[in-house]
Amino acid sequence: MKDLCTNPQLRRKGQKVFIVNQHNKGNGIPIDYIGYWPFNGNANDESGNGYDGVVNGATLTTDRKSNPNSAYSFDGNDYISVASFNQNLNEWSISLWFYFDTQPATQKYLLDNRMSGTDRLLFYQQTTLPDVAYGALDTGVQEVSEFTVSTLTWYHLVYVYDSGLIKGYIDNVYQTPDVSTDIGTYNFANTDLVFGNNTPLSRGLEGRLDDIRFYNRLLTLNEISNLYNE
Ligand SMILES: [Ca+2]
Ligand SMILES: [Ca+2]
Numbered sequence: 001m002k003d004l005c006t007n008p009q010l011r012r013k014g015q016k017v018f019i020v021n022q023h024n025k026g027n028g029i030p031i032d033y034i035g036y037w038p039f040n041g042n043a044n045d046e047s048g049n050g051y052d053g054v055v056n057g058a059t060l061t062t063d064r065k066s067n068p069n070s071a072y073s074f075d076g077n078d079y080i081s082v083a084s085f086n087q088n089l090n091e092w093s094i095s096l097w098f099y100f101d102t103q104p105a106t107q108k109y110l111l112d113n114r115m116s117g118t119d120r121l122l123f124y125q126q127t128t129l130p131d132v133a134y135g136a137l138d139t140g141v142q143e144v145s146e147f148t149v150s151t152l153t154w155y156h157l158v159y160v161y162d163s164g165l166i167k168g169y170i171d172n173v174y175q176t177p178d179v180s181t182d183i184g185t186y187n188f189a190n191t192d193l194v195f196g197n198n199t200p201l202s203r204g205l206e207g208r209l210d211d212i213r214f215y216n217r218l219l220t221l222n223e224i225s226n227l228y229n230e
Contacts, residue, residue, distance in 0.1 A: 034087055035214040037195075039063075040070045043080050047214075051193070053080040058196060063210050064097055064154035071097070071210035072196070076108075078204055079197035085113065086191070093160045093219040095227050098132070099208035100125055100151045108205045109198040110157070111212075113191045123159065124198075125149075125205065132157060132170070154208075156228045160218050172228040 033047035041060065043053030057078035063070035072080060098110055108125040110132065126133050131149055149155060149170070158169040168175040195212060197204040213227075 032215050032217050033213060034092070034216050035082065035085075035193075035212070037080075037212040038070075039072050039210050039212070040067075043072065045082070051082045051085060053082050053195065055080050061208060064099075071099075071208050073208050074196040074205040076204045076206045077197075077202065079199055080195040080209075081199075082193040082195075085193040087216070089161075089216055091160075091162050091216075091218050093158065093215040093217065094123075094213070095156070095158045095215075095219065095224075096212040097154055097156055097208075097210040099154045099210075100149065101206040101208075102151055103127075104206060107198075107203055108207070109194070109196065109203050110205060110209065112194045112198045123157070124203070125207075132168075154210075158219060158224050158227065162218055169224050172225050 033049070035045050035049060035051040036047040037043060037053055038046055039060075043055050043058075045051040045053065055072070058072040058074050058080055059078075060069040061071050061073035062068050094111070096110070100108075104125060104127055107127055110123040110125065112123075124133055125131075156169075156171050160167045160169075195209055219227075
């Protein structure tokens, strides 16, 4: 991975200033993507880093703009896995679109990296209230936003991780957390990344996912807005 700190245009360290769109691989893909799964006809990683997803039961469906075969649908026992996802990062961001078919009786997972290793990070659909939440179970942190999520509706979700703290945005609105606890250093080390399920617990999403993007840096508010309005 290219060291972004060596590029003063891309990052002025300590000031959180990023100029991304001037730097790409020549195909419009920013070089600071760790992984990019647009789910347009397949679960391949378009970042160039080779983290192709393996589809286990999920089926292609229409996306938020009614394009056919451009998102994945999960019916409760499906998942898409990315093997050997090894990243050691002090800051990262994830952007994705989700859609819930139902309000479930048990937590249903959007993203989980629990399959191997001890670090765990999970984003999931809440059961007791229509909401999404994240947890970093090694440190016992669970955090819930204040955003009411309806079923059968697409939402844009961004999580930004900055040196131990996670900030969440749904549809370009910052989610004031119920709990704001430093979860410490979080690494995706020797782990599989799983979309749409927590496979050990069989907590498979009943809904849809699309356009999952994983960055090795913080997204700016302007970038979050652009992703939401894209
Ligand atoms: Ca898509
Ligand atoms: Ca299935």
